[in-house]
Amino acid sequence: xxxxxxxNENGMKIILLGNEAIVRGALESGVGFASTFPGTPASxxxxxxxxxxxxxxxxxxxxxxxxxxxxxxxxxxxSGVRSIVSFKQYGLNVSxxxxxxxxxxxxxxxxxxxxxxxxxxxxxxQSEQDSRYYAHLGHIxxxxxxxxxxxxxxxxxxxxxSEKFNLPVFLRLTTRVSHTRGVVTLGRIVxxxxxxxxxxxxxxxxxxxxxxxxxxKELHRKLESIRQISEEIEMNFFVNEDxxxxxxxxxxxxxxNYVMDALDHLKMNLPVLKLGLTYPxxxxxxxxxxxxxxxxxxxxxxxxxxxxxxxxxxxxxxxxLRVFGRSGYLSTAGELTEEAILLTISKITGKKLxxxxxxxxxxxxxxxxxxxxxxxxxxxxxxxxxxxxxSATGExxxxxxxxxxxxxxxxxxxxTQDIIFSMGASEGLIHGIKKVSDxxxxxxxxxxxxxxxxxxALINIVFNKxxxxxxxxxxxxxxxxxxxxxxxxxxxxxxDQTKAIAIEDIVKACGVENFxxxxxxxxxxxxxxxxxxxQNDKVSVIVAKRECQLLAVRRKxxxxxxxxxxxxxxxxxxxxxxxxxxxxxxxxxxxxxxxDINEDLCTGCAVCVRICPKRAxxxxx
Amino acid sequence: xxESDIIVTGIGGQGVLTLANVIAWSALREGLDVKTSELHxxxxxxxxxxxxxxxxxxxxxxxxxxGKANLIIGLExxxxxxxxxxxxxxxxxxxxxxSYEVIPLSIFVAKEKYPSLNHIINALKSFSAxxxxxxxxxxxxxxxxxxxxxxxYILGYASAKKLIPLKKQSILKGIKxxxxxxxxxxxxxxxxxxxxxxx
Numbered sequence: 001x002x003x004x005x006x007x008n009e010n011g012m013k014i015i016l017l018g019n020e021a022i023v024r025g026a027l028e029s030g031v032g033f034a035s036t037f038p039g040t041p042a043s044x045x046x047x048x049x050x051x052x053x054x055x056x057x058x059x060x061x062x063x064x065x066x067x068x069x070x071x072x073x074x075x076x077x078x079s080g081v082r083s084i085v086s087f088k089q090y091g092l093n094v095s096x097x098x099x100x101x102x103x104x105x106x107x108x109x110x111x112x113x114x115x116x117x118x119x120x121x122x123x124x125x126q127s128e129q130d131s132r133y134y135a136h137l138g139h140i141x142x143x144x145x146x147x148x149x150x151x152x153x154x155x156x157x158x159x160x161x162s163e164k165f166n167l168p169v170f171l172r173l174t175t176r177v178s179h180t181r182g183v184v185t186l187g188r189i190v191x192x193x194x195x196x197x198x199x200x201x202x203x204x205x206x207x208x209x210x211x212x213x214x215x216x217k218e219l220h221r222k223l224e225s226i227r228q229i230s231e232e233i234e235m236n237f238f239v240n241e242d243x244x245x246x247x248x249x250x251x252x253x254x255x256x257n258y259v260m261d262a263l264d265h266l267k268m269n270l271p272v273l274k275l276g277l278t279y280p281x282x283x284x285x286x287x288x289x290x291x292x293x294x295x296x297x298x299x300x301x302x303x304x305x306x307x308x309x310x311x312x313x314x315x316x317x318x319x320x321l322r323v324f325g326r327s328g329y330l331s332t333a334g335e336l337t338e339e340a341i342l343l344t345i346s347k348i349t350g351k352k353l354x355x356x357x358x359x360x361x362x363x364x365x366x367x368x369x370x371x372x373x374x375x376x377x378x379x380x381x382x383x384x385x386x387x388x389x390x391s392a393t394g395e396x397x398x399x400x401x402x403x404x405x406x407x408x409x410x411x412x413x414x415x416t417q418d419i420i421f422s423m424g425a426s427e428g429l430i431h432g433i434k435k436v437s438d439x440x441x442x443x444x445x446x447x448x449x450x451x452x453x454x455x456x457a458l459i460n461i462v463f464n465k466x467x468x469x470x471x472x473x474x475x476x477x478x479x480x481x482x483x484x485x486x487x488x489x490x491x492x493x494x495x496d497q498t499k500a501i502a503i504e505d506i507v508k509a510c511g512v513e514n515f516x517x518x519x520x521x522x523x524x525x526x527x528x529x530x531x532x533x534x535q536n537d538k539v540s541v542i543v544a545k546r547e548c549q550l551l552a553v554r555r556k557x558x559x560x561x562x563x564x565x566x567x568x569x570x571x572x573x574x575x576x577x578x579x580x581x582x583x584x585x586x587x588x589x590x591x592x593x594x595x596d597i598n599e600d601l602c603t604g605c606a607v608c609v610r611i612c613p614k615r616a617x618x619x620x621x
Numbered sequence: 622x623x624e625s626d627i628i629v630t631g632i633g634g635q636g637v638l639t640l641a642n643v644i645a646w647s648a649l650r651e652g653l654d655v656k657t658s659e660l661h662x663x664x665x666x667x668x669x670x671x672x673x674x675x676x677x678x679x680x681x682x683x684x685x686x687x688g689k690a691n692l693i694i695g696l697e698x699x700x701x702x703x704x705x706x707x708x709x710x711x712x713x714x715x716x717x718x719x720s721y722e723v724i725p726l727s728i729f730v731a732k733e734k735y736p737s738l739n740h741i742i743n744a745l746k747s748f749s750a751x752x753x754x755x756x757x758x759x760x761x762x763x764x765x766x767x768x769x770x771x772x773x774y775i776l777g778y779a780s781a782k783k784l785i786p787l788k789k790q791s792i793l794k795g796i797k798x799x800x801x802x803x804x805x806x807x808x809x810x811x812x813x814x815x816x817x818x819x820x
Contacts, residue, residue: 013649014649015642015645040661175660176658176683176684179661180657180658181656181657182680254683261686338684338686339686339687355688357687357688360687360688361687364705367702367705367744369703370727370734371725371731372668372725373668412730413730580730584726600768
């Protein structure tokens with residue numbers, strides 16, 4: 001699809017993923033610098049830039065973390081090159097330390113911060129964060145597109161707004177916007193500046209008291225000017241404006257679409273105000289809308305942020321107004337759906353649905369359907385590491401997890417993720433646990449995650465003298481989000497050769513004396529090392545090194561190398577089931593007591609061969 | 622309303638997203654508005670992947686309303702069952718199911734049960750009066766040596782049976798838009814195979 005996104009045919013209609021449409025919008029805005037740290041649901045923004053950056057002659061990078069990514073984009077925008085940075089919601093937390101002072105400093109040319117929230121946690125695990133609070137906290141304007149066309153259009157408007165007010169501008173996405181494909185009418189790609197110059201200013205760019213207080217006042221003046229724009233801007237528009245009804249609806253983001261379909265399904269016409277610029281909101285427009293209503297339904301993704309603002313505006317113009325929304329009437333958690341909105345409108349108005357959604361779902365819930373856990377792939381090196389670690393430790397061992405593919409160790413048969421919370425947190429957590437207990441505890445952290453936030457935590461462990469065992473799962477890529485290169489790889493996001501940074505060199509430089517690099521597929525060696533290192537009274541690190549099997553298989557196919565296939569010799573197999581119940585390889589199954597390997601799924605890692613106590617697994621070819 | 626609401630489901634690696642994308646481009650080639658909704662990341666690792674495709678004059682929601690699907694394509698039987706609430710008898714939903722089973726690990730490590738195909742077809746009766754099962758992967762494997770283009774075989778079958786209200790020519794254009802050049806001939810062949818099976 002990367003070629004289609006570069007079609008420079010004004011007016012042509014193509015289908016783009018929301019995330020791709022953001023990139024197209026940036027290309028039509030003359031962006032010159034793009035950076036990201038991969039995180040779903042935002043990942044395809046960076047990945048699309050990675051595919052097109054060379055072709056359009058702009059700069060792109062996968063940064064080591066989101067804070068660095070934002071600072072890079074800020075440096076470019078301060079030097080006169082339009083920039084965009086993208087990440088998922090937690091990435092905004094990481095980068096917020098720099099995002100807030102950046103709003104004070106301001107930018108010289110347009111800078112857009114695209115942040116993707118994940119209502120219902122479909123694609124990321126940690127929390128249902130609503131990033132819109134950051135707009136309020138950081139005094140940063142925010143636009144919320146509802147589909148791919150708006151993703152492209154709003155990106156362009158965001159660049160212009162940013163440049164006009166010298167403020168970074170947020171684009172807030174959600175999973176159902178980022179990962180929806182829709183029709184986009186193309187505009188022209190604009191070749192922007194890729195080179196600039198930072199010009200000093202004796203006050204402007206130096207956040208320092210006392211002028212910082214003046215800057216803060218200036219920020220509020222800017223927001224008031226943008227509020228006036230939001231009263232008139234096209235992206236804040238009415239549907240059915242002339243319809244007289246006691247009930248009105250205010251909607252933002254993808255849920256506007258659910259509202260439109262819900263009204264259609266109910267055969268109702270209600271006045272709807274759709275907000276695209278949601279910070280600052282058009283207060284006058286909203287006051288005028290709500291002053292003659294009896295009730296209003298506020299439809300927004302995740303927290304009742306608009307709802308609370310509307311409650312407070314109603315106090316001025318219509319204190320009797322009933323405000324329905326996410327503080328209770330719609331669910332206080334999870335993504336919105338058309339079903340939820342239909343049921344809510346039906347409840348408020350008494351208008352019946354033509355089919356009983358609740359009974360229908362109850363019929364479904366009676367079916368018992370076997371679960372399908374997300375799994376580590378066949379041949380995944382993490383599986384071998386988890387297997388070895390589990391067999392080298394007892395039931396009394398605690399495992400601290402982290403963010404990456406290895407989070408899937410949460411499921412049986414491994415259950416090696418007893419705590420999960422944020423990028424790099426495993427090392428900080430294990431330090432605290434080891435300071436207050438003598439428990440057997442092991443932390444797992446991936447290579448990309450180690451570079452992202454693991455290094456300061458490892459130094460802290462050495463500096464403050466705790467003695468945990470840390471296993472760094474080095475699979476030579478950032479796999480979970482789509483195999484983006486990280487500093488271990490030796491290749492940049494634009495495909496250029498660069499220095500490959502060895503994790504063991506960093507571990508050593510952090511002051512860790514007891515460390516070892518072990519091939520993840522060498523189960524015996526791993527078991528032995530884990531056993532020994534757990535006895536140490538000093539911090540120990542194992543670098544479990546083995547390329548992600550998906551990449552290894554692709555590389556072998558490209559090079560014309562054979563991928564070995566295996567079968568189980570039934571005359572030797574005693575049915576112990578270690579290969580299935582303890583290794584949990586998805587290519588292995590059992591029927592009527594006969595264990596078998598599915599050739600379509602097997603990727604030839606041979607870990608099962610190594611662990612079979614009866615040596616019953618043989619290579620076929 | 623004249624929207625077409627389709628669910629394509631299966632597991633990671635079966636070509637669910639590709640099939641949905643082909644249908645979307647086919648609809649665009651007929652000048653229709655179209656949206657698809659997919660899930661990436663955590664959801665993708667051999668987990669279940671339900672993908673929504675909606676096309677018509679004007680499409681708002683990217684998601685099919687529960688009970689309102691016209692067609693549910695299951696590239697794997699258990700996943701068709703998991704997504705069955707998007708269909709309903711009232712709405713005359715048609716299920717088109719590839720009989721190729723991919724047994725989830727939960728069967729072995731959490732002692733859950735994988736139902737027989739008959740059991741699945743029976744369970745679907747509350748949601749549809751029209752369940753079609755196909756041994757598509759089998760047919761594709763016999764012809765091409767692999768199962769990877771099962772999705773396009775099913776598309777061919779659905780096209781012949783007029784389960785998707787788009788012209789065959791538009792669907793062929795959709796395939797051309799989405800499938801990489803080097804796999805195009807193979808996929809056209811598999812599409813024809815499915816189309817003939819559906820005639």
